[in-house]
Structures are given as C-alpha cells and as structure tokens.
Amino acid sequence: MAKGTDQSRKTVKIGDQTAARGQGGEIHQVAGNGVPTLTTALGTPVADDQNSLRAGLRGPTLMEDQHFREKIFHFDHERIPERVVHARGFGAHGYFEATDDISDLTRAAVFEKGEKTDVFVRFSTVAGNKGSPDVARDVRGFAVKFYTREGNWDLVGNNIPVFFIQDAIKFPDLIHSAKQEPDRGFPQAQTAHDNFWDFISLTPESINMALWIMSDRTIPRSLRFMEGFGVHTFRLVNENGESKFVKFHWKPKMGMQSVVWNEALKLNGADPDFHRRDMWNAIQKGDYPEWELGLQVFDEKFAEEFEFDVLDATKIIPEEQVPVRIVGRMVLNRCVDNFFAETEQVAFQTGSVVPGIDFSNDPLLQGRNFSYLDTQLSRLGSTNFTHLPINAPRCPFHHFQQDGHMAFRNPKGRANYEPNSWGSEGGPREDPQKGFRSYPEEIDGQKGRYRSETFADHYSQARQFYHSQTEVEQAHIADAFVFELSKVETVAIRERIVSHLLNVDEALADKVMEGLRLKGRPKPADAAMKPRDDLKVSPKLSIVLNGPESFAGRKLGVLLTDGVDMDVIDGLKKALEKEGAEIEFIAPMIGGAEASDGTWIEAQQKIDGGPSVLYDAVAILTSKDGVKDLINMPEARDFAADAFAHCKYIAYSAEARPLLEKAGIWSDLDDGCRELSKRGDGQEFIKSCRALRFWERAAKLG
Ligand code: HDE
Numbered sequence: 265m266a267k268g269t270d271q272s273r274k275t276v277k278i279g280d281q282t283a284a285r286g287q288g289g290e291i292h293q294v295a296g297n298g299v300p301t302l303t304t305a306l307g308t309p310v311a312d313d314q315n316s317l318r319a320g321l322r323g324p325t326l327m328e329d330q331h332f333r334e335k336i337f338h339f340d341h342e343r344i345p346e347r348v349v350h351a352r353g354f355g356a357h358g359y360f361e362a363t364d365d366i367s368d369l370t371r372a373a374v375f376e377k378g379e380k381t382d383v384f385v386r387f388s389t390v391a392g393n394k395g396s397p398d399v400a401r402d403v404r405g406f407a408v409k410f411y412t413r414e415g416n417w418d419l420v421g422n423n424i425p426v427f428f429i430q431d432a433i434k435f436p437d438l439i440h441s442a443k444q445e446p447d448r449g450f451p452q453a454q455t456a457h458d459n460f461w462d463f464i465s466l467t468p469e470s471i472n473m474a475l476w477i478m479s480d481r482t483i484p485r486s487l488r489f490m491e492g493f494g495v496h497t498f499r500l501v502n503e504n505g506e507s508k509f510v511k512f513h514w515k516p517k518m519g520m521q522s523v524v525w526n527e528a529l530k531l532n533g534a535d536p537d538f539h540r541r542d543m544w545n546a547i548q549k550g551d552y553p554e555w556e557l558g559l560q561v562f563d564e565k566f567a568e569e570f571e572f573d574v575l576d577a578t579k580i581i582p583e584e585q586v587p588v589r590i591v592g593r594m595v596l597n598r599c600v601d602n603f604f605a606e607t608e609q610v611a612f613q614t615g616s617v618v619p620g621i622d623f624s625n626d627p628l629l630q631g632r633n634f635s636y637l638d639t640q641l642s643r644l645g646s647t648n649f650t651h652l653p654i655n656a657p658r659c660p661f662h663h664f665q666q667d668g669h670m671a672f673r674n675p676k677g678r679a680n681y682e683p684n685s686w687g688s689e690g691g692p693r694e695d696p697q698k699g700f701r702s703y704p705e706e707i708d709g710q711k712g713r714y715r716s717e718t719f720a721d722h723y724s725q726a727r728q729f730y731h732s733q734t735e736v737e738q739a740h741i742a743d744a745f746v747f748e749l750s751k752v753e754t755v756a757i758r759e760r761i762v763s764h765l766l767n768v769d770e771a772l773a774d775k776v777m778e779g780l781r782l783k784g785r786p787k788p789a790d791a792a793m794k795p796r797d798d799l800k801v802s803p804k805l806s807i808v809l810n811g812p813e814s815f816a817g818r819k820l821g822v823l824l825t826d827g828v829d830m831d832v833i834d835g836l837k838k839a840l841e842k843e844g845a846e847i848e849f850i851a852p853m854i855g856g857a858e859a860s861d862g863t864w865i866e867a868q869q870k871i872d873g874g875p876s877v878l879y880d881a882v883a884i885l886t887s888k889d890g891v892k893d894l895i896n897m898p899e900a901r902d903f904a905a906d907a908f909a910h911c912k913y914i915a916y917s918a919e920a921r922p923l924l925e926k927a928g929i930w931s932d933l934d935d936g937c938r939e940l941s942k943r944g945d946g947q948e949f950i951k952s953c954r955a956l957r958f959w960e961r962a963a964k965l966g
Pocket of ligand 1: 635640
C-alpha cells in the first residue's frame with residue numbers, strides 16, 4: 265500500500281479529541297466528538313487536508329484535485345482593494361440612545377427620546393496603508409453607521425472639525441500629495457515629505473487644518489479619548505418641513521488625551537496596533553467606551569451674520585458662540601466577530617441620510633455624496649454591497665433593484681417594476697408622508713465654476729486655534745512643524761510654509777524658522793483677506809483643558825523585580841481598582857517576579873516588550889538586589905528616562921535610586937515623581953495621575 269494514504273495514519277488521543285498522526289509525525293485533529301467534518305465550499309466532505317492528490321508517492325500533483333484547487337483559488341483571491349483613503353481601520357458595534365426630545369428640530373426616528381439604535385463605528389487613519397502603524401501622525405476617521413428604523417444613516421466624520429480643502433474637486437490632489445510619492449513608493453503613513461507640504465504651501469485654504477494636524481489631535485492616546493465631528497454643516501428638518509442648520513459633535517465621556525510626538529515615534533515600533541489593541545481590550549473586559557452626541561444648531565440668520573461661511577468646511581463655529589447641546593449617547597459594547605466581514609466590508613456613504621436629516625450645499629459634502637457610493641463598487645466589487653450583513657438595513661426594506669454580481673437577497677413574485685397592475689401583490693409603493701423629502705431650499709444662480717468670496721479668509725481661524733492652545737500645546741505645534749519640514753528636502757517649500765505661518769502668528773513662524781535654521785525671514789504670504797485679530801480664544805479647542813477628571817480607563821505600568829514590597833503593590837492595585845484604571849506588570853523575565861513576602865507576581869510584559877510609552881503613568885518598584893540587574897539593562901534605563909521625558913507621573917521605591925541615577929533623572933525628580941514606601945502611598949500617587957501629565961516639567965526639559 266502507498267505511504268501517505270489514510271490507512272497509513274495512526275490515530276491518537278489529544279485531550280478529548282481524536283487526532284491523526286501523518287507520515288512526518290505531525291499531529292492533526294480529525295472530525296468526531298462534536299468536531300464538524302471539514303468540507304469543500306460546496307459541502308463535499310474532505311478526507312485528507314494535509315496532502316494534495318499525487319500520481320504516485322513522489323509524482324506530480326493532479327489537476328483533478330478539486331479540493332486543492334478550490335482551496336488555493338480562494339486563497340489567491342482573499343484580498344480586496346484597500347480603501348484609497350482610511351485604509352487602516354478598526355470597527356466595533358454598539359448602540360446610540362437619544363436622551364433629549366428634539367422633535368421641534370427633526371423628525372428623524374433616531375432622535376426620538378428614549379429610542380435605542382444599533383450602530384457600527386469604524387475608526388481609521390487616513391494616509392497609511394492597511395498595515396501601517398496606529399499612532400502615525402494623522403487625522404482619525406470617525407465613521408458611524410446608525411441602523412435606524414427608517415433606514416441607515418451614516419455620519420462619516422473625523423476627529424478634527426475642519427478639513428484641508430473647500431471643494432471636493434481638490435481631494436484627489438490632496439490625497440495624492442499626502443500618500444507615498446508615486447515614483448518611490450514611500451514614505452508610508454506620514455505627511456513629513458515634500459509632496460504633501462508642497463501642496464499645502466500652495467493651497468492657503470489648508471492652513472487652518474495644517475495647524476490642527478500639527479497639534480496633538482493627530483496623535484491620540486486612544487480612540488476612546490478623542491472627539492468626533494461631522495465637519496460639514498447639515499440640516500435638520502422637522503415634521504412641518506421647517507429646517508435648521510446643524511453641526512454634529514462626539515464628546516468622549518473619558519475626556520481627551522493625546523500622546524507626545526517622541527512617544528508616538530517609539531510607540532509605533534513597540535506596538536503598531538496600539539490603538540486597536542486598546543479598544544479591543546477595553547470592550548472585551550466590559551469597560552465600554554462612550555461618547556455623547558452634541559448638536560450645534562443655528563438658523564439662516566446666524567449663518568448670514570457669522571464671520572465665516574457655514575458652507576466652508578475649513579472653518580469651525582466655536583462652541584462658545586453656538587453651544588453644543590447634548591442629545592444622546594453612544595456606547596460601544598461589542599467587538600466584531602470577523603474583521604473582514606465587518607470592519608473591512610463596511611461601506612459608509614455620506615449620502616445615506618434618513619427623513620429629518622438633510623444636506624447643506626457645502627461643496628465638499630456635495631462631492632463626497634458622489635464619491636462614497638462610487639468607491640464601494642471598486643472596493644466591494646458589486647452594486648450589491650448593501651446585501652452584506654454589515655451594510656444591510658435592520659428595518660424592513662423593499663425595492664425593485666435586482667440581479668447583479670452576488671445578489672443574495674432576491675425579491676419574490678412577478679412585480680419588478682412600478683407602476684403595475686398587480687395590486688397588493690405588486691410590490692412596494694412610495695409613501696409621500698413617511699418618505700424622505702429633500703428640504704425645498706430655493707436655489708437660483710448661473711452655472712459656473714465658482715469659489716465664493718465668503719470662503720476667502722484662510723488665516724483668522726488658524727490664528728484663533730493657535731491662540732486657544734495652552735503653552736505646552738503651542739510648543740508641540742511649533743515642534744511638529746519643525747519636525748515635518750525638516751523631512752522636506754526642498755528649502756523653498758519650508759520657506760513657503762513659514763510665510764503662511766507669519767499670517768497666523770509671528771512668534772510661531774519665528775520659532776519654526778529658527779527650528780529650521782532658515783537663512784532669513786521670508787515675506788508673509790499674500791493673503792486674499794487680511795487675517796482678523798478680533799476672534800476670541802476658544803478653550804474648547806485645547807486637549808489639555810478638556811482632559812478627564814479621573815485616571816479611569818488609563819493604565820499604570822509597574823516595572824518590578826524580585827524582592828519588591830508586596831504591600832506597596834497591593835496599595836497601588838487597590839487604588840487603581842477604585843479609580844477604574846488598569847495595572848500591568850513589567851519584569852526582566854516574562855515569568856514574573858517574587859515579592860519580598862514570597863508572593864509570585866505574574867508579568868504581562870518582559871522589559872524590552874513593555875517600554876514606558878505603553879503606559880499613562882509608571883512605577884519602578886524594586887529591591888536592593890533587583891535594581892542591580894536593572895541598571896545594566898538599557899531598556900530599563902530607557903523605561904525611566906522616557907517616562908520622565910514624556911512628562912509622566914512616576915512612582916518609585918527608594919531601592920530604585922541607582923536606576924534613576926543611571927537613567928540620568930535622579931537629580932531632576934520633581935513633584936510629578938513620588939516615592940512609595942508603604943501601602944497607603946499608592947492612593948495619593950494615583951490621585952496625582954488624574955492630571956495625566958506633569959506638564960510643568962516640559963519647560964525644564966527644554
Ligand atoms: Fe472621505 N472618503 N472624502 N472624508 N472619509 C472615504 O470612502 C472623500 C472627507 C472619511 O471607515 C472613501 O469608503 C472625498 C471629509 C472617513 O469606511 C472615499 C472627500 C471627512 C472615511 C472618500 C472626502 C471624511 C472616508 C474611501 C472630499 C470628514 C472612512 C473609502 C470631498 C468629515 C470610512 C470609502 C470608513 C473614506 C472620499 C473628505 C471622512 C474615497 C471625495 C471632509 C471617516 O469615498
């Protein structure tokens with residue numbers, strides 16, 4: 265008998281399952297005992313999934329092997345085109361609950377007080393490819409699909425309330441400039457290159473957004489700690505057909521928080537999946553992220569009087585001018601079952617609105633309404649992408665669209681057109697009462713390719729944004745410009761950006777100029793409109809001023825060694841539990857460490873896999889002997905030095921001193937650092953961590 269056939273395999277028992285041992289001695293499970301039989305895609309049971317069909321023991325593979333060919337054929341076609349932008353995403357399910365009665369503003373069912381609507385949210389970066397790191401400096405997509413009882417509503421937003429351009433016709437140029445340069449195929453997931461800054465420097469309308477992307481908004485600490493915005497002005501329409509304008513805001517319940525740039529650079533190496541891992545872990549352990557949905561509602565009169573055009577997506581309406589009214593909450597409470605079927609295949613469309621919500625004439629939004637429907641065809645390969653479970657509505661739906669690739673929800677009966685004579689058998693009919701009606705806005709004008717003069721002020725809000733930041737945030741913006749422009753090889757492009765910054769804030773421009781060592785101050789860029797000086801600062805634009813009130817949802821990293829004081833560890837654990845925060849232990853070896861009282865502490869990270877950038881605050885707790893090992897480990901010294909440089913709160917045991925000395929921070933320890941010597945000290949330390957960073961240190965660090 266030929267070797268390698270079923271008969272030649274021996275069966276063995278693994279746990280309570282039967283397994284077969286192949287010729288090479290490898291072990292694989294076989295069906296039975298509740299384990300289903302492997303089949304082909306068409307259901308034929310498979311006898312051998314280890315060996316392809318051969319002519320003879322050492323002969324060629326036979327074409328006849330349908331199972332083999334089907335398996336390889338399917339594998340060869342597993343990839344679909346990644347999104348042209350927002351390729352790297354992470355999705356989760358949850359619900360939206362309307363908490364306020366706004367029937368005077370909108371007839372949308374999703375906003376009926378008490379109504380609970382399923383949602384699917386996909387967060388993303390914009391420029392990077394699917395496999396790029398999570399903490400790239402980039403805008404974050406914040407796309408929400410509401411499965412309402414009157415159809416799907418997609419609010420396809422970002423974590424920044426303004427955009428680079430005013431007209432959708434410039435989008436391909438913007439994105440081409442931001443992504444890898446076409447001849448060389450790099451850089452990946454970063455805007456720090458000539459093409460991007462060339463485009464920005466030649467597109468003054470993008471300068472406000474340029475300030476936003478150079479701020480820490482583009483390096484969030486967690487997807488859970490960032491705001492979301494619908495960006496455009498939309499319309500709400502009530503039962504009587506009356507309409508008001510609206511801007512949508514998502515406010516994270518846990519406050520805002522970002523990392524610092526040097527941390528981001530290191531994080532991308534330490535954990536390229538930092539954001540998705542954080543979201544996955546939070547949901548899996550029941551710490552459900554939550555946002556409030558707020559509306560800025562205003563009428564035509566306000567729109568006319570406002571300093572800027574409400575149809576210009578490069579502008580915000582400051583919250584101090586039109587307060588955000590909270591009308592609901594969104595909770596994400598379920599991870600996907602299958603990344604491809606849900607996160608990858610979800611198709612958002614700005615055009616998907618429901619009765620009670622309507623568009624404005626923002627030329628960016630109008631262009632998006634075309635783009636999102638169009639792009640799904642090339643991405644998902646069929647007009648029937650709405651048949652996929654993640655995209656299908658969860659309310660009843662009936663229409664006469666039919667056939668096409670992969671049509672798997674097909675109507676029954678004779679009627680596939682309308683009007684028809686088949687009465688109640690004749691399929692669905694329009695409903696003038698319940699149906700979607702566009703707001704009958706008066707439109708009059710001459711056909712032409714225009715840019716309204718009301719879109720011409722490109723600098724005033726950039727200045728307002730910059731002036732609304734705390735000192736430390738302003739410094740980060742200047743540093744980010746210097747960093748990015750230092751990667752730009754063409755000096756003229758660096759200069760051009762500085763010439764725009766001179767219209768925003770002279771001190772900022774000078775800082776960037778000095779940081780780049782430009783040979784002289786360029787002239788300010790020609791401005792279509794003189795920048796205004798009279799816009800009030802808007803504290804809501806600062807991240808630091810809108811942080812959390814507690815350390816909840818954050819993580820303390822404890823670097824420890826054998827001989828650590830268990831009392832101190834217990835104190836920290838209790839304090840963190842009370843606060844709703846997490847603790848993670850980092851040890852020289854993954855097996856863990858033995859505390860002074862003999863307790864064994866399991867480590868979650870080995871020191872070189874658990875740098876301090878992964879944590880919001882750190883503790884270094886060691887013993888006299890233990891510290892001797894640590895001082896010889898570069899990664900332990902980095903752990904301490906980085907935590908200090910990133911303005912983190914640091915707790916330490918007295919025995920850790922030699923490490924802190926070797927890391928070069930001992931003599932600089934400040935009020936953000938605290939020695940822990942007994943159980944009760946942990947609580948005070950965790951309280952101080954609520955401020956997230958000891959920013960006072962930043963100025964001293966220079
Ligand atoms: Fe998008 N954008 N976009 N965009 N966008 C896409 O649609 C587009 C813009 C945003 O997680 C694409 O399905 C144009 C603003 C998010 O699946 C594409 C313009 C805002 C996502 C597209 C814009 C966004 C996308 C690519 C200028 C914030 C990811 C794949 C007029 C308000 C959605 C896809 C997801 C994705 C076009 C500008 C947010 C090509 C033409 C402004 C969150 O259709």
